[in-house]
Amino acid sequence: MTAPAQARGAMRALVLGAVLGACVLETLSPATALAQAPAAAKVGYVDMKRLLDNAPQVVAGREKLSKEFAPRFAEAGAVIALPLPPS
Numbered sequence: 001m002t003a004p005a006q007a008r009g010a011m012r013a014l015v016l017g018a019v020l021g022a023c024v025l026e027t028l029s030p031a032t033a034l035a036q037a038p039a040a041a042k043v044g045y046v047d048m049k050r051l052l053d054n055a056p057q058v059v060a061g062r063e064k065l066s067k068e069f070a071p072r073f074a075e076a077g078a079v080i081a082l083p084l085p086p087s
Helices: 003-028 030-036 048-053 056-081
Strands: none
Touching: none
16 A cells, blocks of 8 residues: 555544544533433323224224114114013
8 A cells, every 4th residue: 555545544534533523422412412302201192992993994884884784773673672472
């Protein structure tokens, strides 16, 4: 390797080391940590039963099934509502 090539390699290593060192110092500095910290932790709750019961796909499916089976339910209700014969 020639002397100029060695000098360029040494310069690259020096610059890379300086940049990495600056990044590490910036990351570890307390001022940066405070600036990046969230203001307050928020806790959320998801009611999965409500979410799944009211999902548009579920509501559409429920309506489709009720339209499809309405005649059967009406017939079954009429059969159940019949008075029992006297014993």
